[in-house]
Amino acid sequence: MRRITLTACALIVGLASVVVYSQAIAPSAAVVYEGARLIIGDASAPIDSGAFVVQNGRITALGRRGAVRAPSGAARVDLTGKTVMPALVNAHVHFGYETFTRAAGESLAENFTPANLLDHLQREAFYGVGTANDGGSAPVALSLQFQLDQAARNFSPAAQYTFNAGIVPPNGGPDSILIKGTRPLHANYEVIRAPEGRAAVQDVIAKNIRHIKIWLGDRNGSYPAMPWQVYEAIIDEAHKNNITIHAHATTLRDQKEALRAGIDVLVHMVQNVLIDDELGALVREKKPYWATVISLGDRSDVCDNDPFFTQSLSDRIIADIRANGCATNPNAAAREERLKHNFMKMMDAGARLLLGADTGVRPGDAFGSGDHHEIARWVNLGLTPAQAIVAATSRPAEALGLKDVGTLAEGKMADFIVLNANPLDDIRNTRQIANVYLRGARLDRDALLAKWKKAEPTQ
Ligand SMILES: [Zn+2]
Known part of the structure; x- marks a missing residue:
């Protein structure tokens, strides 16, 4: 896992920064996201009921639900009925x-x-x-x-x-x-x-x-x-x-x-x-x-x-x-x-x-x-x-030569979107966003919206 971190980021940042980045991104405790349809992002078939493990900001395992072994003590997030895409x-x-x-x-x-x-x-x-x-x-x-x-x-x-x-x-x-x-x-x-x-x-x-x-x-x-x-x-x-x-x-x-x-x-x-x-x-x-x-x-x-x-x-x-x-x-x-x-x-x-x-x-x-x-x-x-x-x-x-983003796969950054509907049925379902996760951390979208609405110019 560390090797992949270095390959992806060393072009731009020094070694020390990379280590800080990967360790500080998300809590180190593993989280298992399970039950969602997984769209991998390459040409491969979606996994209809999948599961994946996220730890230290990266996907550490991914597959069919039941076939993915979670580390002991991992938190579980049920995403049944949702679709996850990169x-x-x-x-x-x-x-x-x-x-x-x-x-x-x-x-x-x-x-x-x-x-x-x-x-x-x-x-x-x-x-x-x-x-x-x-x-x-x-x-x-x-x-x-x-x-x-x-x-x-x-x-x-x-x-x-x-x-x-x-x-x-x-x-x-x-x-x-x-x-x-x-x-x-x-x-x-x-x-x-x-x-x-x-x-x-x-x-x-x-x-x-x-x-x-x-x-x-x-x-x-x-x-x-x-x-x-x-x-x-x-x-x-x-x-x-x-x-x-x-x-x-x-x-x-x-x-x-x-x-x-x-x-x-x-x-x-x-x-x-x-x-x-x-x-x-x-x-x-x-x-x-x-x-x-x-x-x-x-x-x-x-x-x-x-x-x-x-x-x-x-x-x-x-x-x-x-x-x-x-x-x-x-x-x-x-x-x-x-x-x-x-x-x-x-x-x-x-x-x-x-x-x-x-x-x-x-x-x-x-x-x-x-x-x-x-x-x-x-x-x-x-x-x-x-x-x-x-x-x-x-x-x-x-x-762009970015080896650790763009698909849902073991070793990749845990950058993913949780959707309420399947975009393979209708591409406009990419807009049915329930949550966005970047480097394994859930983005506070409500706080961002509040910021933009509050920033209303007065004149
Ligand atoms: Zn341009």
Whole structure:
């Protein structure tokens, strides 16, 4: 068990911190959770009446009820009638800038504090997300320190924080909302020529960061795109050092370029045109991980007053979104047809789908709740619930190189969601959350809700 602890965390934190983390997470007494249907999170069949043992924040045994031996003196929790699934893993979020004050968003550099980052990770945790990865817009030094503090248990319980270092052309990178926040903080490495790209990768490696985000494309001509010589150098330098490259690419041309250049995680789906066989062939050849990010800017759940989404937002922001952010899109039907075509064409070609929702860019698709929206959209576009759950748990963990989260299995972190209904029957049942456990400890979701409702701005 100790060996697994080290493998998973040693990349980021020192040995001493890891030991403190694993010992302080949960009471050392074993707890047996029994009777629930267990959804493992990989492609394996669920266990209809299962049991698992949690000790020191980890799952130490798991199987059919009756076949799992509990340590003597273990406490028992009866979960008959419930479904347990792994906590979600979100591979693409933008943390730290949003303050949930205005429908239009209010991303400013000064908002990015450890306290605001923690609040955003608590929002993810509230909705059952155990690990969430920032997509290249977080300040690097603050992020590294935050990880050390989180591993040392200096913060209250929240989703585990990971992040990509961003490499962009001058003034490039995050879009019009986030860029206001990122540029003054120098969150990104700004590079002009290939040697600078390679030097940026080397600097990332020196900081022990294993994931890089690059932005392809010119955002409709709003700034000069990163030249191919630069991103090819970045990808080459990264791959020589086993660093994973996540690439923002929204157009058909940019997605093809990203795949030809050999990126590992493709972020976004083409939404403005039908994708063609050439892109399909590239996906078939390269088998990229793929974060769809369909939810970005989608406020329909708040507009519909869906309590699952509005419960964690202040009344003020809900009213603002409903007043200013709920105009119907006259092109919605045509867009939906393109999404259906493009999504299943990518899936049929073998894209390795994973959860990434761009939550944090706009308040309407908020941390955690936006993740559930994204998952349900996949099913809506043609995926089975079982496939969607894999794409929201074990596959993002695999893509992020996180060996101890993403499935329910012996040796894994005890990060799990207890559901009142079975999401294999209806994917929207991922929203029927009874409890969330992180590192074996039950999250106090009521206290978090009280905090967010109390934090109501007065003006
Ligand atoms: Zn993004």
